[in-house]
Amino acid sequence: MSKPQGARQPTIKEVANLAGVSPMTASRTLAGGRNVRPDLQERVMAAVRELGYFRNENARSLRPGQPSGLIGIAITNLANPYYGSFALGVEEVAAEHGRRIILGNTGEDVARERQLVSDFIGRQVDGLILVPTSGDAAHLRPERLGHVPLVLASRRVPGLDVDTVLLDDVGGSYRGTISLLDAGHTRIGFLGNRTSVFTGERRYRGFERAMTERGVPIDTAIVARDQQDVDAASRAARVMLDLDEPPTAIFSANNRNSIGALREIGRRIRDGLPGPHPSMVSFDDFELSELMPVPVTVIDHDARLLGREAATLLFARLDDDTAEAARTVELPVTIEYP
Amino acid sequence: MSKPQGARQPTIKEVANLAGVSPMTASRTLAGGRNVRPDLQERVMAAVRELGYFRNENARSLRPGQPSGLIGIAITNLANPYYGSFALGVEEVAAEHGRRIILGNTGEDVARERQLVSDFIGRQVDGLILVPTSGDAAHLRPERLGHVPLVLASRRVPGLDVDTVLLDDVGGSYRGTISLLDAGHTRIGFLGNRTSVFTGERRYRGFERAMTERGVPIDTAIVARDQQDVDAASRAARVMLDLDEPPTAIFSANNRNSIGALREIGRRIRDGLPGPHPSMVSFDDFELSELMPVPVTVIDHDARLLGREAATLLFARLDDDTAEAARTVELPVTIEYP
């Protein structure tokens, strides 16, 4: 009375019996109907409709070598709009290839990443797409992955030679910094991620290169590289701007830091603190940047395209298994001046 | 030379042979090791490590009645940050219950939704969470779903009596509109979605209720209810603000319309058009709303919590299959004044 609540799913045998054919013919019909007489197909499909049968997609991958039609994705933070768009890009290309995605959020936790990846492989995914967390990456070596193809996105993993899609972090940061220098700024603050984060390192490098090239010294008092969230970024900006010699411009290496810095700048304007308030360059776009109270130059990129490229690399690897060397695609960024 | 490129996955038999036990014992060990002698478990695990075996999660759900550990989610637009957070909320709760999510993007296309749902069921998902598209919903009736539990989020589907999580759209819009009326506005524009979109209808209703209650007439010349994207919203705002009697405040029923309206307002300010420029109420938060050139009241909500609640409803249904009536959870919204 209590257990068989949920109206059991019909079996393929029941479908076959109702249609008056063998389970083989029923199964073949579900598989596309090659070499099955049209009238029998019709009877099978009628039985399928009547009983509400769904072809079991999991059973297909039971046989070794058969694709499951699943792509596993692990990203670091799905709440970040960029990663949502990234996942969408992957999903689109996967759908074009008749695949579905299994999605997991790592939250920058290596243990969770390891767990997700092994679960994905246990579900017989045809491929993996990861935004890797920074940490030990032994669990991502090909033999540990059962040789399931892997594509990395946004970040590279040291010692792991696999297909990768990246942004032009260095070039974008370089050009953004140059635009500040061209505008006459010589005292430029830097807000960014920990050095251990791949993009944090690269974006700092672009900043550094532009400064060095123009012979402008980098003052470590206005370089803050340890903010992961908006509030920490606000505090770092506040410290910088309270100095006796505050920066006249701030380079922010990502979205979270840009929002935090602008919150602090907005607060200072509202509180009537004396200016001039710093100009900004933000790596990562955010909406309504043109309405900010200080000029904001935006280094923008297309996260959805990044996802599409990652998936495209993966399917290229799946379709053509010639063991050519790992490929890296570096997507351009665009700079939008205020 | 060309085919067997990808180093075949080992079979359970190979693991069993290497460990010197029967496949049964190997399988039991992978399943948790109940009633298996510790030393045999150790030998099996050693063989698993050596061969790189992964327990096949798909094979489990082959037997009818066995859970697959998968939850299917279909949402309308993953690029919308709210839905990314929503998916994250679902993923978190699913992970807490040892489940993974399969994710699909419908893009408001009913055919795609139908296709996704039937694929999910074919993959033996234990449950479904949908942000339904507005359209024919015959494919969502329980018997068409093989009686897989379904939870709807954000929107209800007419004639479908299932567990649902909603926002307090009506109450939030009502209170937001009241705040404009309290501030003395009597000429209030409305920007929103098509009436056929569930939330569009509800949010208009809250707006209407507040206006009617205070006896303020609604002028259809400043009501625009057909914008789905930012650009359309900008154009609609422009038309409104170019009238001889422009609104002194605008109520925007969602994120996309708020951004569009503010772009247009920003443009007018930059171009030096005469004010006063309209105040705004925005259903849906967006970052840096406090830095806008006009006062913006925000009706905010927690999309991640919405996802968590949807998943919680689903797991309640899965754990306790007493066929109690469908439940609706309506989450509160918060109003942040400028």
Add this chain to the structure above:
DNA sequence: CAGCCTGTTGGTAACGTTACCAACCTCCAC
């Protein structure tokens, strides 16, 4: 010491799919 319970191990079957093989049909060319 007989009987029984428990823990351990293996065997078998079933789930749905696909690969392979066997049997049968029709149809056409010779």
Add this chain to the structure above:
DNA sequence: GTGGAGGTTGGTAACGTTACCAACAGGCTG
């Protein structure tokens, strides 16, 4: 008309898991 080709149908096996049953050991109680 005979033979072969090709289409159609069913059977069998295999994949890995879990439910069930059987067999056996060891230890316990009466």
